[in-house]
Amino acid sequence: MSSATIPPQFEIVDRPLDTQMTISMGPQHPSTHGVLRLELVLDGEMVVKATPDIGYLHTGMEKLFEYKKYQQGIVITDRMDYLNPLGNNLAYVMAGEKLLGLEIPVRAQTIRVMMCELQRIASHLVWLGTHALDIGAMTVFFYCFREREKILNMIEAASGGRLTPSYFRIGGLMMDLPAGFENRCKQFLDNFPGAVDEFHKLLTGNRIFQRRTQGIGQISAEDAIDWGLSGPCLRGSGVNLDIRRANPYCGYENYDFEVPVETDGDVWARYMVRMREMRESHKIATQALSRLQPGPVKADAPKVVLPDREAMKSHMDALIHHFLIVAEGFDVPAGEVYHPIEASKGELGVYMKSDGGPKPSRVHFRGPSFVNLSALPVMSEGEMVADIVAIIGSLDVVLGEIDR
Amino acid sequence: MTSGPENIEQPTEQSTGSESTPSHPLVTALQREHPEWIGEVIHAFGETTIIVPREHIVAACSFLKTWPEGQFNFLSDICGADRGVEEEPRFEVNYHLFSTTKYHRVRLKVLLNEEDTHVPSVSGVWRTANWHERETFDMFGVIFDGHPDLRRILLPDDWQGHALRKDFPLRGYEPYSLK
Amino acid sequence: MGLENIIAEALPEVLTTQLDSLINWARKSSLWPATFGLACCAIEMMNATTSRNDLARFGAEVFRASPRQADVMIVSGRVSRKMAPVLRRIYDQMPEPKWVISMGACATSGGVFDNYAIVQGVDKIVPVDVYIPGCPPRPEMLIHAVMMLQDKVSKESVRDRKDIPEEEAREAVVPGTLPVTDGSTARQNTLPESRPYTIASRHERRRSS
Numbered sequence: 050m051s052s053a054t055i056p057p058q059f060e061i062v063d064r065p066l067d068t069q070m071t072i073s074m075g076p077q078h079p080s081t082h083g084v085l086r087l088e089l090v091l092d093g094e095m096v097v098k099a100t101p102d103i104g105y106l107h108t109g110m111e112k113l114f115e116y117k118k119y120q121q122g123i124v125i126t127d128r129m130d131y132l133n134p135l136g137n138n139l140a141y142v143m144a145g146e147k148l149l150g151l152e153i154p155v156r157a158q159t160i161r162v163m164m165c166e167l168q169r170i171a172s173h174l175v176w177l178g179t180h181a182l183d184i185g186a187m188t189v190f191f192y193c194f195r196e197r198e199k200i201l202n203m204i205e206a207a208s209g210g211r212l213t214p215s216y217f218r219i220g221g222l223m224m225d226l227p228a229g230f231e232n233r234c235k236q237f238l239d240n241f242p243g244a245v246d247e248f249h250k251l252l253t254g255n256r257i258f259q260r261r262t263q264g265i266g267q268i269s270a271e272d273a274i275d276w277g278l279s280g281p282c283l284r285g286s287g288v289n290l291d292i293r294r295a296n297p298y299c300g301y302e303n304y305d306f307e308v309p310v311e312t313d314g315d316v317w318a319r320y321m322v323r324m325r326e327m328r329e330s331h332k333i334a335t336q337a338l339s340r341l342q343p344g345p346v347k348a349d350a351p352k353v354v355l356p357d358r359e360a361m362k363s364h365m366d367a368l369i370h371h372f373l374i375v376a377e378g379f380d381v382p383a384g385e386v387y388h389p390i391e392a393s394k395g396e397l398g399v400y401m402k403s404d405g406g407p408k409p410s411r412v413h414f415r416g417p418s419f420v421n422l423s424a425l426p427v428m429s430e431g432e433m434v435a436d437i438v439a440i441i442g443s444l445d446v447v448l449g450e451i452d453r
Numbered sequence: 454m455t456s457g458p459e460n461i462e463q464p465t466e467q468s469t470g471s472e473s474t475p476s477h478p479l480v481t482a483l484q485r486e487h488p489e490w491i492g493e494v495i496h497a498f499g500e501t502t503i504i505v506p507r508e509h510i511v512a513a514c515s516f517l518k519t520w521p522e523g524q525f526n527f528l529s530d531i532c533g534a535d536r537g538v539e540e541e542p543r544f545e546v547n548y549h550l551f552s553t554t555k556y557h558r559v560r561l562k563v564l565l566n567e568e569d570t571h572v573p574s575v576s577g578v579w580r581t582a583n584w585h586e587r588e589t590f591d592m593f594g595v596i597f598d599g600h601p602d603l604r605r606i607l608l609p610d611d612w613q614g615h616a617l618r619k620d621f622p623l624r625g626y627e628p629y630s631l632k
Numbered sequence: 633m634g635l636e637n638i639i640a641e642a643l644p645e646v647l648t649t650q651l652d653s654l655i656n657w658a659r660k661s662s663l664w665p666a667t668f669g670l671a672c673c674a675i676e677m678m679n680a681t682t683s684r685n686d687l688a689r690f691g692a693e694v695f696r697a698s699p700r701q702a703d704v705m706i707v708s709g710r711v712s713r714k715m716a717p718v719l720r721r722i723y724d725q726m727p728e729p730k731w732v733i734s735m736g737a738c739a740t741s742g743g744v745f746d747n748y749a750i751v752q753g754v755d756k757i758v759p760v761d762v763y764i765p766g767c768p769p770r771p772e773m774l775i776h777a778v779m780m781l782q783d784k785v786s787k788e789s790v791r792d793r794k795d796i797p798e799e800e801a802r803e804a805v806v807p808g809t810l811p812v813t814d815g816s817t818a819r820q821n822t823l824p825e826s827r828p829y830t831i832a833s834r835h836e837r838r839r840s841s
Contacts, residue, residue, distance in 0.1 A: 076715065077722055079667050079697040083674075084715055104607040105715040106671055109749035111592075112617055125744065128710075131672035147498050175675070194682035201679075212672055212768050274526055274553060277581030288553060295556040386498045387549050387560060389529065400532045400547065411617075415530040415549075423584040449671050452607055452712070608749075609714040616748060625748030629713055629756060 069097060074437070076105045082179060082441060083448030085422075091434060099429040099437065101422050106452040114412035118378035119145050119219055122412065127213035129414060130450035132175050135168040135204070136392040138217040141412070143298060144388040144399040145219040148381050149353060156344035157221040158300045163234070163337035164207065164216060165299075166330040170241070171200040172393035173327050180320070180442035181252060184261050189251050196244050199237050206230060220354035221347035231338060238335050245327055253324070262316040266428040266440035269314060276424040279417050280395025281326060282444060285319035287312040292391035306333050316443040323445075353379045378407030385411075394418050394445055416450035477501050479559065482522050487513070502547075502560045507572055510548070510563050514578045517550060517559075525550035525559065528575070531585035533593040535619045543567040544593055548575070565595065574600040592617040652789050659703070659729065660782035661691040666702030666726065668719070670709025673736035673768045677708045680771035687771075690778050699725040704781065705758070706774070710738035711751045723758045731761045731785070733777050736768055743767060 075086035084105035090098040110129060114122045126141045127134040139161060146153065153161075178193035201211040206227050208214035216223050252258050268278070273286040283290055291308040293301040309325035311318035347354045355374055356367035373379075383405040389398035395417025402411040421444045429440050480494050480501060490513045492504040505513050517523040529549040536543055542564040551558050563572055574597035576582040586597045587606040594615040597603055605612065614621055669677055680687045681695070696702040699722045711719055723732070734754050737743035740763045742752035754760060761784060764777045 076718055077668060077699075079695075084670055084718075104605075104609065105712060105718070106710065107607040107712050107714065107749050108710055108745050109616060109623075109747040110745075112621075112623060113745065113747055116623055128672055128744070131675060150498075191683050194679060195684070198679070198682070198684045211770070212675060275580045277528055277579065290553050295553075296558070384497050385502070385547075385560075386500060387530070387547075387558070389551075389558075396529065398530055398549065400530065400549070402534055410536075411532075411534040413530070413532040413534075415532070419584065419588075420581055423581060621748070623747050629716060629751045 075102075079183075082446055085441070085446065085448055085451075087425075087437065089434065089437070094433050094435075096429050096432050096434060096437060099426050101425055103419075103422070103448070103451050106448045108449075108453060110453045111412055111414070114409055116408065118407050119381060119409065120374070120378070122409070123215050123218065124213070126414075127210075127215050128449060129453060130392065130394065130397070130416065130418070130447045131212060132172040132447055133168055133393045134213055135164050135216060136172075136390065136397060137414070138215060139165055139299070140388060140390045140392070140397050140399045140414070141401075142217045142219050143390065144386050144401040145381065146348075147386045147388055148384055148401060148403055149219065149350070150382075151220050151348045151350055151353065153221055153299075153348055154345045155300075156342060157346045157348075159337050159340050159342075160222060160226060160346065161217060161299050162301065162304065163334050163341075164204070166334040166337065167200050167203065167234075169330045169393040170327055170334070171197050171204075173323050173330075174200075176323060176393075176442075176445045177248060180439075180445075181258075183438045183442050184258060186252060186255070186258065189248060192244070192247060192251070196241070203230065203233055203237065206233070218347070218354065220350055221345075225346045231341065234334075234338055238331060238338065241331050242328065245324065245331075249324065252320075259317065261436075261439055262320060262443070263313075265316045265432060265436045266443060267313070267315045268424060268428050272427060273314070273424070276427060277420040278395070278424055279420065280391065280393070281319050281322040282395065282421050282424075284308065284310045285322045286314035292389050292396055296389060298388075298390060304333050304336050316439050319443045319445075380405060380407055381409070389415070392417060394447065394450070395421060397450075414450070414453060416453065418444070418446040418448075418450045422446050422451055479522060479557070483517075486520075487516065500558065500560060502562055504562045504564065507563050507565065510561065511573045511575055511578065513561065514548065514550075514575045518578055523550075523559075524552045524554050526579075527551040527553050528579040528581050528585070529558070531575075531582055531589055533589040533595055533617070535593060535617060538620050541566065544570055544595060546572055546589060546595060570595045571598050572596070573598050574603075576600055591615070594618070653786075655790055656786045656788060660785040663690075663692050663704045663731070663778065663781065663785075664702050665692055665695050666699045666705045666722065667695045667697050668705050668707055668722065670707070670711065670715070671738070673708035673739070676768040676771055677706060677735065677774060680774045685771035685775060687775060687778065690775065690782070692778055699723075700727060702726055703729065704731045704733060706733045706735050707739040707754045707758075707760075708735040710736075710743060710745060711754050711757070712749050713751060716751050716757050719754065720757050729788075731781055732758050733762045733764065733774075733781060734760045735764045735774060735777070737765055738767070740765060 070091045072089050072091060073086060074089055076084040086102040086105065088100045088102060089096055110125050113125055117125070123138055123141060126137040129137045174193040174197045178190040181189035204214050205211045207230060208216035208223060268286055270287045273283050273288060287310060289308060289310045294308060306329045309322050309329065311321050351370050356371055360367040361371045381403045383403055385400065385402040387398055387400045389396050396415065397417055398415035400413040400415070401409055404410040425440065425444065429437055432440065477496065480503065484491055490505055490509045492506055495502040517525045529551045532547045532549070534545050534547065536545060544565040546563045546565065548561040549558065550561065565572065572595060574582065574586055576586060583601065584606065586600055587603060589595050590597060590603055591605045591607050592615055608616060679685060705723060705726060707719065734740045738745060738750065739754045742750050744767065746752065751757065762777045762781050764773050766773055
């Protein structure tokens with residue numbers, strides 16, 4: 050026998066088949082979408098209780114924000130929900146703009162909407178690829194990432210980073226779109242509905258996929274609101290709530306799109322909501338692209354927004370402003386704001402508190418995945434072990450956002 | 454002005470004091486019903502903040518959840534903040550409430566001194582408060598009385614100290630080693 | 633593992649050279665990574681396996697979930713203090729020969745996050761063979777790193793790796809003992825002599841690929 054001794058806190062039971070078994074799923078697991086640990090209490094194959102144990106990716110970002118100037122903090126927000134970095138950037142930047150009272154030019158807002166919707170499509174593509182991969186459909190994974198590469202190309206052309214763009218700044222954008230971007234974007238958007246049809250052909254009519262997702266992980270509308278679910282998880286349970294409609298920001302009230310809602314509340318409903326959301330995002334992005342007019346992309350606030358490079362090289366006051374903004378930062382009026390946006394996963398809220406200095410006093414991100422994951426025990430009681438994977442996939446959790 | 458979340462009449466007015474000029478109809482109605490719950494009202498940046506005394510927070514939350522004027526059935530966030538090591542009161546706990554039917558938001562704030570960081574838990578009102586309160590406890594050391602399972606959630610279970618307090622150093626106390 | 637060592641000890645040098653090149657070719661052409669995707673770099677690792685940047689061309693076809701079936705651990709993402717013992721345990725479970733690629737700035741040195749929560753470099757926990765900078769590194773950089781690891785594997789010899797006890801295996805880099813310099817090398821005026829990016833190996837045959 051092995052020489053390892055069993056620690057004293059584990060008692061040996063004579064009839065192990067009669068008792069419930071507690072197993073630990075994760076943190077290194079191919080299907081938990083990150084370093085998530087679940088403590089599952091199983092009765093045979095049936096889950097009696099599932100308790101998430103998080104914190105394996107805790108990065109101390111909220112503490113880091115307090116030590117960085119406002120513009121420096123934008124870089125950290127990319128790493129939070131790393132599938133939707135532009136959404137994180139937008140939430141942080143808009144909270145700062147709310148504190149400062151800046152007015153953002155129309156072109157910047159249109160580009161923000163377009164890039165955010167492209168990012169939402171990219172995030173849903175990763176969700177679809179990994180969810181289908183966990184359920185067993187490997188082809189969809191490669192198809193989704195092929196489409197995602199096109200979006201990442203565009204984001205990289207605009208900002209320089211595929212996965213961590215940091216494209217938005219407090220006061221507008223980092224810089225204007227490059228030449229030829231609109232044509233590439235139009236080309237992608239023209240081909241995208243065909244790709245979504247392809248995914249539907251692969252998955253939606255597939256009887257195996259339907260059997261694995263319908264009726265699994267149900268949560269009612271009252272429970273969903275009580276547990277704070279938001280985004281597609283909430284809309285899959287029949288609650289018509291979208292922050293873009295409820296508390297519009299960035300000009301979303303001017304765009305024509307539907308909010309997809311399904312009533313079943315199971316994995317299948319959330320899948321259908323996200324698939325329909327991809328089409329709606331495509332609609333919004335097309336509208337935003339067609340509305341692009343030439344104009345400034347930064348607000349008119351020389352003490353906050355970096356000047357153009359040409360102005361900086363030729364005018365003394367622009368140079369001084371540039372130097373002061375980069376070296377010392379700008380002072381933000383004291384106060385606190387809570388700015389929620391509709392990220393791809395749900396309500397992403399930023400609570401920003403300022404003391405009047407160049408660094409924030411407290412920044413807190415209300416991550417939608419954090420709250421969505423807290424409802425996992427409710428959704429997975431009574432399900433089989435193999436369905437836990439489907440439920441986690443349907444919640445679309447990103448551990449970076451949960452653990453921050 | 455970037456579009457704010459709700460239709461407040463004066464978005465950038467700062468008014469403090471217990472007899473403030475409540476320009477928001479919600480606050481006016483609440484003041485009529487339960488004036489003892491309202492310590493201070495702040496209207497700033499298009500948002501309403503109500504400072505609630507610690508002992509009334511559960512009653513205020515459950516009232517706001519079912520009150521027809523409020524219908525705040527969605528708790529967006531519970532967020533702690535450390536005002537500074539020398540500030541009195543030192544800690545604050547913010548409750549961000551949202552109504553899925555009326556689409557308005559309000560923030561309730563509870564101020565805590567350093568010696569006595571106990572707050573009654575609102576996890577009986579909204580079950581989502583469970584994890585938010587655990588995180589606030591983990592990061593600040595605020596103890597929520599009546600919480601079903603108050604333990605650390607993000608930091609390791611054997612961590613000493615509370616990370617987001619202002620006197621906790623950014624780099625921690627010692628570098629990591631396997632021993 | 634055992635058979636090769638027995639043969640290697642029995643045979644003269646010239647035959648072990650042939651044995652080396654055969655075994656190293658086999659090992660480097662089928663490096664199976666263990667899934668250890670932690671954060672954003674994991675997404676770029678997934679991108680490296682998809683059809684545009686195909687890591688499977690280089691032999692890293694299957695990402696094994698079980699560390700007992702894996703050869704290389706690609707630590708992609710930031711390692712938090714809660715995760716560090718888990719990482720060490722997964723590394724210990726991997727059988728020899730095993731290698732570690734530290735992908736991204738956070739795994740290499742803590743990255744952007746110089747704070748209480750993140751281990752400043754995974755080489756404080758496990759010995760690392762290849763470091764990849766970037767935040768996140770492009771998928772092509774990961775493929776380049778796998779190629780560099782293949783160069784490194786091809787320079788090894790069967791006589792080096794034996795079934796040695798755990799403590800001796802860790803002698804390569806004792807965790808936490810990387811030397812901390814006082815910056816004096818930065819003040820020196822002499823340039824380091826230029827080296828090629830990989831050290832040439834007599835077993836290597838450069839193929840155009």
